[in-house]
Amino acid sequence: MKFSYQNSTQILFGQGQISSITQAIDTSKKVLVIYGGGSVKKNGVYQQVEKALENHNWLEFSGVEANPTKETMDKAVAIIKQQSVDFILAVGGGSVIDGAKYAAAAAHYDGDGWDILTGNYKPEVATPIGVILTIPATGSESNINSVITKAETQQKLPFAAACVQPLFAVMDPDVMKTLPEKQLVNGIVDAWVHVCEQYITKASGALVQDGYSEALLRALKTLGDTYAQRDNDLWRANLMWTANQALNGLIAAGVEQDWATHMIGHELTALWHVDHARSLAIVQPALLRNQIEHKRAKLEQMGRNVFALQESSDLAERTIDAIEGFYNQLGVATKLTEHNVSKQQAIDLVIERLEGHGMIALTENQTVTPVEARQILENAVA
Structure with missing residues (x-):
């Protein structure tokens, strides 16, 4: 560090x-x-x-x-x-x-x-x-x-x-008392992915950054699990503070970061006006499955320390399933349905955009090239 x-x-x-x-x-x-x-x-x-x-x-x-x-x-x-x-x-x-x-x-x-x-x-x-x-x-x-x-x-x-x-x-x-339901849910998802972009990377042994990231993820999971009780001051205060801490620079200090989910998600928002948080929920599970071997150690750590999953040879896979299940529990889709063109046209459009911005080697490992981005979108686009 x-x-x-x-x-x-x-x-x-x-x-x-x-x-x-x-x-x-x-x-x-x-x-x-x-x-x-x-x-x-x-x-x-x-x-x-x-x-x-x-x-x-x-x-x-x-x-x-x-x-x-x-x-x-x-x-x-x-x-x-x-x-x-x-x-x-x-x-x-x-x-x-x-x-x-x-x-x-x-x-x-x-x-x-x-x-x-x-x-x-x-x-x-x-x-x-x-x-x-x-x-x-x-x-x-x-x-x-x-x-x-x-x-x-x-x-x-x-x-x-x-x-x-x-x-x-x-x-x-x-x-927050007058916010539409959709914006409250978006806040949970947005903050969740912010933490993940700084946490689900390489196992670095950064105890404070990892521990704080896991505390934030557990807090967001609790807020999602208690969403039915959202109309109270403490629930609102906890979401507001957790979302702030998710991206104030602290958990990023001294560790590698990803942000590929955001770069791809931005294109879904720019092209089809998908809510930012919902674009992230669409991209992230597919990206994690595509990059699982690079991220296996941290996914397993997240499975144990955030979702309390039992050890197994497929712990990383089950952690991604749990992330996707968390989004679905909140009523957030994990497939792009907003595109007004064919699936293949939609994928081609996003790849063209990424290449145009020079985003041809994404993630902390630079292993999401246009080839991998296309594979990710194949699984993320309905």
Whole structure:
């Protein structure tokens, strides 16, 4: 293990914490509040933000999509530049936060913001960001990652930059009370796969990272198993905190990571608008079965320590079955049915996209080439 780890985001966790942004944002700052649709006005979050910012100079930008597009966020970039905005408050889930990160970085660049996603520009400065989280899932509220879609070309790409790490994140579980069932389930699945991408790799002997990953997976499994009792404060708080811890950088420190499930899943979202979490549930079981010999040791460890499965020669196989069963238990499909073309056309489209992005050697072992990706999709596409 050799790593540098720092997470500078201040977490303001608990009921009633939205009011704390009054002190968290200096009144000398000109604030742009970025949010999605009208849900923050229906659930009372917007009104709480209004009250907390009554002595601040602020304006707003709304309409961020479920998968934030470059085209939409470039409008926010223009406002930041024209209005000399010097602080961004992202109010929403991972999509709003990711969009805000793009806008914060692109506002300090004279070229096309898409250069950030293609790697042609690496941002080192950005407008400071604070977050009020409304949907627990991505962990974007306290990490350096963002994923943006270019609607014009149906491309969905990630970027990471230290300068877009949020300064603070308000996490009030009460905001989850009005979330649709689908988003709660998506939060469990998204966080689960985030942990898996950092855990089901090579057996490294990293006791803290492995142990913490397993604790997070057991917590998510418990939340899934007790989903019928989800309408209580403790259930909501546990999901919000677990999803945050799944992708705040800690369990990734000093260990190898995969992320192939995400790279393939992103294409399903870009092409057919499959919910991000559900695209992961479609890809992951097929990918794990395809890569089982590389991941057997960690799958067996997960089977023992997360699912409490008994030792056997097929423990890794049964662990993958248990993962797929967990998704099915939550009503989440593990086959792509949303494609509006033939199965073969769908697979060809995804492979073409992956090759176009240079994603021809995925996973921690670089063993998912277009050949393996095609085999994975054969099993993942209905």
